[in-house]
Amino acid sequence: MISDIIAIIRDYWLLLLIGQYPNGPLGGLAATLLLSILAIAFAFPVSIALALARLSNSPFLNWPVTALVYFTRGVPLLMLILWGYFLVPLVTGANVPSFLTMLVTLVVYQGAFLSEVVRGGIVALGHGQMEASRALGHSYLGAMRYVILPQALYNVIPSIISVFVATIKDTTLGYVINVPDLTFAASQINNQLLTQPFQVFFILAAVYYVICWSLSRVAIVTERRITRKRAGTASQATAKSLKLAALTDQPS
């Protein structure tokens, strides 16, 4: 068993790492990580805009975003990916690589998700900060930009890392539209070998585990550091942080 696993890694490590590249599209672990990083990088600004829209008093901003949040919370990501596969080429009118379709879907999905995290961070700050800034003459957006968001975003850094971990796990669902990621590479190997499915998927699980576990550790350490820094200022209600944790820490 162990020798099988070593043999598979020896024979297929390059495929697992970068897929068919340079003879085909970038794949494997590299594609998984690139996809996740790009998704979170685009989802982050999107989420701030969505959070501000949802916090605004205007129903024209508030309502559609609330609907989007409930939509993404209620519909399986798999279904959204199928929608993306159907709609993205329709909208762009071009033959779009599945990698890009997956990226767009993940940005929408995690953007909506992350917006709840950001909103939670803003709400957790309480009214005092906004009132103090307005009293100093800041505009609403000025107060957001210079006072509220810097604190709120700093406080939710651990949750953002958790969402990043969730994104990495979510990229596996790209298999429905044949995104050439790590899971796709493993299925290819499995199809070639045929006789050692356990060994192949065991390797796959182990690689994901190492990456996600390490990132989760980073999130925990960051959380501790932030809690320690904050300890002097305001004490956060446990219930609030509980709810926030439940939101970001999703199985996928």
Added chain:
Amino acid sequence: MSNFDLSEILGNPEYVAMLLLGIKMTFVVAIGSWTLAMTLALLLLGLRYAPGPVGNAFVTAYVSYHRNVPTLVQLLLWYFGIFTLMPDPVTFWLNDHNAEAIFAVIGLGLCQAAYFSEDLRSGMRAVSPGQMEAARALGHSYVSAMRFVMVPQGSRNALPALINHSVSLFKNSSLAVAIGVAELTYAVKEIENLSFRTFESYLLVTVLYLVFSLMIMALGAYVARRADPVRSGRA
């Protein structure tokens, strides 16, 4: 593209039957794995609080694996990996009893148990230590203090997280399509293939998922309100 026409699907008894079968299978997988997950979560929580370091270490490892490996990969490992390592009689029996669905329930249930048990544990930890002290000062034993003071509060604290995770478990039942369970996502792909009505079939199934998810959220909110002594109107 032809014009939007839902009746192309809803008017066709064959498609409707496929949809209904998909709904049924989605619920079998979701309810089966939810029940398994909750049962396991309580066992894991008990192990956490058991004396000695072994139980705690086991639960830590269990939770760590199930949270850091993508659920889909866990399912693939169960169905394509572990299934093939089982002795023949077991394999035959499973194949006769919808092995795909059984492994979906096992895979999703085991994974979700890790989340549920952590939800319950955080809920317990959020109960102020003064509560245990007050109960002990009144003469309650550890078990009695747990039963009458700590657990009722801890489980209530855990409710929002449990509800959130129940919704995501329901959504994750769609992953079962990857190991060939004929649930709702499977049905939509079939119908789309046969009818060429992509938009209509996707829309239909998306609405179904959304309605079911919102129903779980509403049920959860109702349970949470009932459990909140102050707002339940018992006061």
Added chain:
Amino acid sequence: MNTIAPSKNSPMIALTGVHKSYGNYEVLKGIDAEVARGEVVVICGPSGSGKSTLIRTVNRLEEIGSGSISCDGNNIHQPMPAKELNRLRSRIGFVFQSFNLFPHLSAIDNIAMSPMRVKGLQRDVAYAKATKLLERVGLADKANAFPAQLSGGQQQRVAIARALAMEPPVMLFDEPTSALDPEMVGEVLSVMKGLAADGMTMMCVTHEMGFARDVADRVWFIDQGQIVESARPEDFFSRPQTQRAQRFLSELRH
């Protein structure tokens, strides 16, 4: 079990050579003191002097390093089965600074639950008694309110009723009014005064000097883990013997 038959003359609480340390830090440096039956003792002293630690050792919420404590004839800190300790604790009422009411139970359930679950009282008996106790603390109309719906003063009065429901011969209070808004302090103190008037043995950590003057039989002044002065309140307030007590009192008055 070396239970001394409690006689009328034996003290209710006796502390002998009580030492306690957190790591290298010695919090209690040899406490020798007694509380007679029916006596009300007020404990005061600067922050961090060990008042809470001392009072919490009496019902063994806190372990001690050496020495011994007896309460109502029972040696509290000797090795004993958990069951026995629970029984002893149920006979020592304790009131916390932060109330620690059970938030998932209504006021009357808070009071009736432990007599049923710990002492095995019948439900109707427990509730009849709880109703009487609520009347006694002036909250008969709040029986079905939950802690979150009560003011701090009301919560603390329920907490006192909850402790009384176990029918303890002695009550311990750890700063029962210091988490309260000033206008609510009076209602809690008057419940405590009533208890004292009924002959309850009480040990109270408090900085309410008016209460000490009116109700206490004796004041213990604690500093740095030792009882520096033990005197009748009128003596303590008018003629404190040590510089430390003088300084403490003058700071309290400012």
